Amino acid sequence: MSRGVILAAGIAALMAPLPASAFxxxxxxxxxxxxxxxxxxxxxxxxxxxxxxxxAGDFADRVMRVDGATRMWRASPKPREAGVGITFTLDPAKKAEGAGLSSFGSGPKDGSISVSAAAGNHCRKIWPFIAD
Structure with a gap:
């Protein structure tokens, strides 16, 4: 397959329509x-x-406008199957046991992190995403 065909397929995949509520x-x-x-x-x-x-943290912060100290848990159990996304929850009753992040230092040891930590400490730009 030529580079042009691969590039065109990649661009088409990136431009696929997202649900209206997607962020x-x-x-x-x-x-x-x-x-x-x-x-x-x-x-x-x-x-x-x-x-x-x-x-998920960026969504909770900028769309849901929850307080940055609000705790967030992984709701999807581990291990995650290939090609499957992850669901997160702000409700501790819906957390998946043993599926959170390990935390060090102070704070709860329940696999949760704060919304502000998720949005502030775990974000990196993913290529080929182009920020404005």
Whole structure:
């Protein structure tokens, strides 16, 4: 397959329509609110696990406008199947046991992190995302 065909296919995939309620986080990943307390981040082959936390935290911060100290948990159990995204929750009753991030230092040891930590400490630009 020629480079031109591969490039055209890549551009077409990037330009595929997103749901009207989709949000592009500052790292270029997509996040969608699926309930009053749950945020889904669809699979992105370029993303590390912390990139998913970033997208969900950025969504909670800028779209849901929750307080930055609000705790966020992973709602999807581990291990995650290939090609499957991750769902996050702001409701501790909906957290997936053993599926959060390890935390060091002070703070709860329940796999949660604050919205501000997710949006501020786990965000990196993912190429070929182009920020404005």
């Amino acid at each position: 592009t986080a500052k790292n270029g990943m997509v996040a969608v609110q699926i309930s009053p307390t749950e945020i889904a981040v669809p699979h992105d082959s370029r993303g590390r696990e912390t990139d998913y936390w970033c997208a």
